[in-house]
Amino acid sequence: MLTAMIIVSLVATLAGAMLWRQWRSVQIEAAERDRSQASWILVGALDWARLILREDARTGGADHLSEPWATPLAEARLSTFLAADQSNTDDAPEAFLSGQISDAQSRFNLRNLAHQGQAAEAQLRALQRLCEQLNIDSSVPGLIATAIRQASPAPPATPAPSPGAGATPSMAAEGPLLPPSAAQLGWLGLDAQTVERLSPYVTLLPRATPVNINTAGREVLVAALEGIDAGTAERLMQIRQRTPFRSLEDVRPHVGAAVTLDPARSDVRTDFFEVRGRLRLGSRVVEERSLVERRGLQVVVIRRERTAATVQ
Secondary structure, eight states: OHHHHHHHHHHHHHHHHHHHHHHHHHHHHHHHHHHHHHHHHHHHHHHHHHHHHHHHHHHOSOOOTTSGGGSOEEEEEOHHHHOSSTTOOTTSOOEEEEEEEEEGGGSEEGGGGEETTEEOHHHHHHHHHHHHHTTOOTHHHHHHHHHHHHHSOOOOOOOOOOSSTTOOOOOOOOOOOOOSSGGGGGGGTOOHHHHHHHTTTEEOOSSOOOEETTTOOHHHHHHHSTTOOHHHHHHHHHHHHHSOOSSHHHHHHHHOTTSOOOTTTEESOOSEEEEEEEEEETTEEEEEEEEEEEETTEEEEEEEEEEEEEOO
8 A cells, every 4th residue: 555655755756846847838938939939929010110210311301299100009909910710810929019219319418418438518417407407416527537538449540750769559448338228327327217217208329419309308419409498498399299300400599599509419300219019918028229320321230129028
């Protein structure tokens, strides 16, 4: 009897282990399937966004919030397209896709703070005005500007000819690495509260860019257009909502002669856009954020970030 009980216990243990391994394999296969499906759908959504931006480039002109690219995609059900059998979708996974294209140049580009290793004083004053509006410590603009300047490559210096032969120029010291996005400004020593306040209004693009007056918010307009106040910025936003600005000359009558409209600091066109896609597939949610650059009729993906989570 004891031997029989031991054998039964051993068989039950082995059967339980086999069942758990099989269940685990099914779960891994399902997760891999969902990951693959999410990847293909989000890639398709990104390609669709690139097509919209390319078609917008064909029309030319200014970029503003009344154009098709600025209309967000509401959550749409995709379960029917994911089902293997189109005639039977009762067991198809619940898949929903949403997305949005936003103007990356509607925010202040921290890359403007330095040019070829040299400080840009006008841009530093713009960041100081932005931080004042957001009640951020006055030391933050200088800290960020120093990091940007140190990380920006300086123009190569031509070594003076030496009387001796075989002289070798010394290598320049490497500067610090910059965070890939504004949400990771904590790399520079900023506290979490400062990063949370600042990140919706600033960005880090591969090169210096002007702020788009047609898409920027009130705080960014006050920072970018030196000499205007919050009331003037609000008036600009109301005017562009009715009639978007086609050029900087259209903006000039509304800001006064004392305000200098520098094309290097403000414009009505955009080269960089941020594409966000969100896929809800069953209990899993996958979000992707991509930065794209429009170069004529070519839309190039600069970087992609993907995060996943599970909803209860």
